[in-house]
Amino acid sequence: MYNRYIPPAKEKQAPTHSQTTPASSSKPLSTAQPYARYIPGQAPAPPAPAQPQKIVFDDANLPPVDHSKSTREIDEELTGSATQKKAKKSKSKQSEDVADDGVDQEAKESRSRKRKREDVDQTAILEDKVVENEDATPASGPDGDNAAAAHANPENDVKQERKPKREKRKKKKQEDYPDAEMADADDDDMHRKHRSVFEKVQRSLKIKERIVEDSTKKEEGEEEAEPAVEHGLEPLPQPEPVTFDESKLAYETLPPWLASPVRVAPDVTRPFVELGISPESSKILESKGFKDAFAVQTAVLPLLLPSPDRQGDVVVAAPTGSGKTLSYVLPMVHDISKDRATRLRALIVLPTRDLVQQVQLACEACTTAFAISGGKKVKVGTAMGNRVFKEEQSIIVGEEQRYDPQGYQQYLQKQNRLVSLEDSDDEDDGLDLERTEPLPYHVVAHESKVDILICTPGRLVEHITKTPGFSLDYVRWLIVDEADKLLAQDFQQWLDTVTEKLSVEKPGARDFPSSNKSGVRKVILSATMTRDLSLLNGLKLSRPRLVVVEGTKAGEQNLPPLLRESAIKIREPSLKPLYLVDLLRSKHMVSVNQEDAVDEVSVGSETSDSEASSASSSSASDSESDSDSDSDSDASSSASSSSSSSSTSSSDDDEAEEDDDDKSRSRNRPFPTAKKTTFPTTVLIFTKSNEAALRLSRLLVLLAPDLAPLIGTLTSSTKTSRRTRTLRAFAQNKLRILVASDLVSRGIDLVNLEHVINYDLPISETSYVHRVGRTARAGRRGCAWTLVEHAEARRFWRDFAGEGKGAVTTIGRSAPIERIRIGDGETEFSEERVQEYERALERLRAEAVGGGGGEGRK
Numbered sequence: 055m056y057n058r059y060i061p062p063a064k065e066k067q068a069p070t071h072s073q074t075t076p077a078s079s080s081k082p083l084s085t086a087q088p089y090a091r092y093i094p095g096q097a098p099a100p101p102a103p104a105q106p107q108k109i110v111f112d113d114a115n116l117p118p119v120d121h122s123k124s125t126r127e128i129d130e131e132l133t134g135s136a137t138q139k140k141a142k143k144s145k146s147k148q149s150e151d152v153a154d155d156g157v158d159q160e161a162k163e164s165r166s167r168k169r170k171r172e173d174v175d176q177t178a179i180l181e182d183k184v185v186e187n188e189d190a191t192p193a194s195g196p197d198g199d200n201a202a203a204a205h206a207n208p209e210n211d212v213k214q215e216r217k218p219k220r221e222k223r224k225k226k227k228q229e230d231y232p233d234a235e236m237a238d239a240d241d242d243d244m245h246r247k248h249r250s251v252f253e254k255v256q257r258s259l260k261i262k263e264r265i266v267e268d269s270t271k272k273e274e275g276e277e278e279a280e281p282a283v284e285h286g287l288e289p290l291p292q293p294e295p296v297t298f299d300e301s302k303l304a305y306e307t308l309p310p311w312l313a314s315p316v317r318v319a320p321d322v323t324r325p326f327v328e329l330g331i332s333p334e335s336s337k338i339l340e341s342k343g344f345k346d347a348f349a350v351q352t353a354v355l356p357l358l359l360p361s362p363d364r365q366g367d368v369v370v371a372a373p374t375g376s377g378k379t380l381s382y383v384l385p386m387v388h389d390i391s392k393d394r395a396t397r398l399r400a401l402i403v404l405p406t407r408d409l410v411q412q413v414q415l416a417c418e419a420c421t422t423a424f425a426i427s428g429g430k431k432v433k434v435g436t437a438m439g440n441r442v443f444k445e446e447q448s449i450i451v452g453e454e455q456r457y458d459p460q461g462y463q464q465y466l467q468k469q470n471r472l473v474s475l476e477d478s479d480d481e482d483d484g485l486d487l488e489r490t491e492p493l494p495y496h497v498v499a500h501e502s503k504v505d506i507l508i509c510t511p512g513r514l515v516e517h518i519t520k521t522p523g524f525s526l527d528y529v530r531w532l533i534v535d536e537a538d539k540l541l542a543q544d545f546q547q548w549l550d551t552v553t554e555k556l557s558v559e560k561p562g563a564r565d566f567p568s569s570n571k572s573g574v575r576k577v578i579l580s581a582t583m584t585r586d587l588s589l590l591n592g593l594k595l596s597r598p599r600l601v602v603v604e605g606t607k608a609g610e611q612n613l614p615p616l617l618r619e620s621a622i623k624i625r626e627p628s629l630k631p632l633y634l635v636d637l638l639r640s641k642h643m644v645s646v647n648q649e650d651a652v653d654e655v656s657v658g659s660e661t662s663d664s665e666a667s668s669a670s671s672s673s674a675s676d677s678e679s680d681s682d683s684d685s686d687s688d689a690s691s692s693a694s695s696s697s698s699s700s701s702t703s704s705s706d707d708d709e710a711e712e713d714d715d716d717k718s719r720s721r722n723r724p725f726p727t728a729k730k731t732t733f734p735t736t737v738l739i740f741t742k743s744n745e746a747a748l749r750l751s752r753l754l755v756l757l758a759p760d761l762a763p764l765i766g767t768l769t770s771s772t773k774t775s776r777r778t779r780t781l782r783a784f785a786q787n788k789l790r791i792l793v794a795s796d797l798v799s800r801g802i803d804l805v806n807l808e809h810v811i812n813y814d815l816p817i818s819e820t821s822y823v824h825r826v827g828r829t830a831r832a833g834r835r836g837c838a839w840t841l842v843e844h845a846e847a848r849r850f851w852r853d854f855a856g857e858g859k860g861a862v863t864t865i866g867r868s869a870p871i872e873r874i875r876i877g878d879g880e881t882e883f884s885e886e887r888v889q890e891y892e893r894a895l896e897r898l899r900a901e902a903v904g905g906g907g908g909e910g911r912k
């Protein structure tokens with residue numbers, strides 16, 4: 055609905071000739087168009103220069119006139135007395151011809167009207183000429199030559215006596231019609247006809263002016279008579295210039311569920327019992343370290359636990375380490391524990407294998423909590439491509455021989471079809487051979503062996519397409535964790551494949567046991583939740599609600615409240631590893647959570663030794679793939695059933711080989727290690743790539759041999775089992791320093807991690823949030839350190855810190871980033887240390903040439 059536009063009151067002006075054009079009277083010449091569409095960024099069109107209007111008395115261009123006057127009246131007014139005389143003449147002629155029949159009469163009248171109109175047209179043409187010549191000398195009127203000729207006639211002398219009278223008349227006329235001055239210049243010689251024509255022209259001009267004036271007044275009167283107050287309408291305001299604040303704009307354009315989230319304060323906690331978890335289950339949860347529900351859990355649990363209220367999907371945007379995992383695992387396990395039969399009821403999709411394993415632990419902690427008071431022990435399985443595919447199939451889907459002669463016949467027909475398809479080399483139609491041959495007159499029946507499947511997207515698609523009996527018909531929970539990453543990289547169109555399967559309706563299959571609801575509940579989570587609706591739309595959410603931990607808005611990325619951030623200026627980039635060593639040895643590397651303070655860590659233990667040597671290796675086994683993909687999903691998704699089986703089995707062999715390599719390398723360790731060392735805290739160092747992580751950890755071993763046994767490496771090219779061992783050793787405080795690529799930047803929960811060091815700058819704000827979010831989790835303190843080279847300073851302070859002129863960052867933090875200095879001054883490192891560093895680089899180079907990866911001095 056548009057408001058009616060009421061233009062501002064115009065200043066009344068006596069119309070001039072140029073204003074009396076129909077166009078100028080019907081439309082204001084103003085450039086402001088009442089309903090003109092405003093296009094941001096496009097300046098309003100400049101006012102068009104007023105074009106000189108040529109006056110043409112064309113009916114089509116006439117302004118809206120007073121329709122109360124008939125055409126005839128106007129004609130009469132326009133044609134003036136001469137026309138009236140003609141009309142009289144015609145009338146008298148009509149009376150003479152009164153005996154003529156009616157048809158003649160009609161025809162005459164019509165001819166008469168036609169003549170009148172022609173008169174008007176003639177008048178208009180003449181008037182046009184007059185206007186054109188108006189500014190010319192009055193003597194050169196249209197009949198100037200004739201007048202001169204008339205002046206030369208001797209007969210005119212007779213009339214000389216009438217001259218004073220005429221001059222009087224002339225004066226009067228000049229007053230009345232100054233423009234007609236020329237026409238009266240030589241009255242005696244002026245032909246009557248010409249004079250009458252001029253008079254007509256003058257009169258018609260005046261009449262026309264009057265008509266136009268009247269109609270203009272009328273229009274203005276109408277507009278003014280349409281009072282804004284009476285109709286409650288106000289002039290349409292002119293659009294304000296739009297400022298393009300992207301975040302604001304996005305919120306304004308978000309649908310209501312995204313624009314008005316359920317907000318919860320970050321420090322809110324509540325006992326689980328108050329949220330609908332039974333006292334028995336709460337007790338077990340408490341025994342596992344979950345005493346009270348965290349803020350995000352207090353908001354999400356009531357939405358997901360069975361209730362008579364609305365049941366819709368839930369999108370969660372909460373900081374790293376805020377406890378999002380438990381917020382969906384608890385209600386999901388609670389719901390599934392009410393089922394009797396084991397069927398695949400829930401899918402949890404995660405981007406990496408490490409996260410799959412981590413969430414599996416969380417699920418298992420909860421299954422015991424609900425396997426009491428009549429609830430069944432929910433079965434949890436994983437599919438992430440770390441095993442032979444067939445083995446994984448047998449863990450997820452069970453088989454059983456059942457007597458069924460008819461079914462057996464169908465099985466045989468299917469086999470024949472498959473054989474003929476193979477012979478004809480036709481495209482695979484999606485049918486696959488059974489895992490197990492049925493006995494004669496039997497069929498192999500399948501049943502799910504798990505209630506919850508935690509998986510990477512690629513492996514999930516593989517099971518959907520290749521595992522007989524793997525069905526999503528009973529799935530009623532779909533969890534997508536780290537959703538922004540999974541949605542942005544739609545591995546093998548996993549989402550389309552899954553949503554298509556989930557749209558299949560089998561009566562009663564998706565009924566919730568504790569409520570009268572049915573369907574699939576979707577829970578979508580991330581610390582850096584996307585606000586890209588085109589991505590979210592792919593999830594086909596139903597009546598979604600957004601839960602946001604206060605202080606964050608959808609799309610904003612808040613850091614944990616107890617995180618302290620610092621930046622270290624790198625003056626000499628070629629010596630950056632020395633800055634890192636100094637930081638590790640500095641007073642800043644202390645335990646920030648007192649309860650975590652550990653005493654001396656002794657080296658030489660088997661685990662530490664092996665892990666240290668693995669860290670120091672830049673072997674081919676560790677760097678078999680240099681792709682810095684931190685997602686296992688691509689690796690698993692690309693493998694076919696058979697190839698993945700062989701690759702998985704060979705990977706196990708590889709791991710055995712790796713261990714042998716480790717031992718031999720351990721024996722040939724180039725630098726001596728200290729017998730005892732102390733390192734008071736835990737550190738995770740992020741580099742830009744797998745290769746960089748491997749090089750750096752080796753360099754650290756060479757530059758700080760006393761720390762060597764405490765250093766571990768995590769890259770996406772590291773075998774999953776090795777990664778698991780490394781993470782376990784870190785959790786046990788046997789390893790204290792991890793050098794990693796972005797593989798572990800998402801989701802990984804290293805409970806005792808206190809310091810994160812960004813050795814290389816992260817590629818994005820989102821990446822920064824996930825990296826530093828590995829510490830200060832679950833209400834604990836943590837520190838983040840970023841090494842900033844001169845060339846990176848502008849980007850870091852503007853994009854990550856949000857400082858400086860015009861800086862805008864999406865990262866929300868409780869305190870600004872501190873500036874920390876490492877070293878004593880301009881010459882921060884002694885010549886001796888620089889030489890030591892160069893020797894280490896040489897060593898690294900030699901090792902690289904000898905088969906490992908290496909690095910030259912930066």
Ligand SMILES: Nc1ncnc2c1ncn2[C@@H]1O[C@H](COP(=O)(O)OP(=O)(O)OP(=O)(O)O)[C@@H](O)[C@H]1O
Binds near residue numbers: 372378380580
């Ligand atoms: N109610 C609770 N009481 C105590 N500890 C909890 C509770 N809920 C979660 N935790 C712990 O908090 C830590 C972080 O939880 P979680 O991994 O779920 O965080 P997150 O929000 O998923 O983080 P990220 O976004 O980094 O994945 C975990 O160690 C978890 O065990």
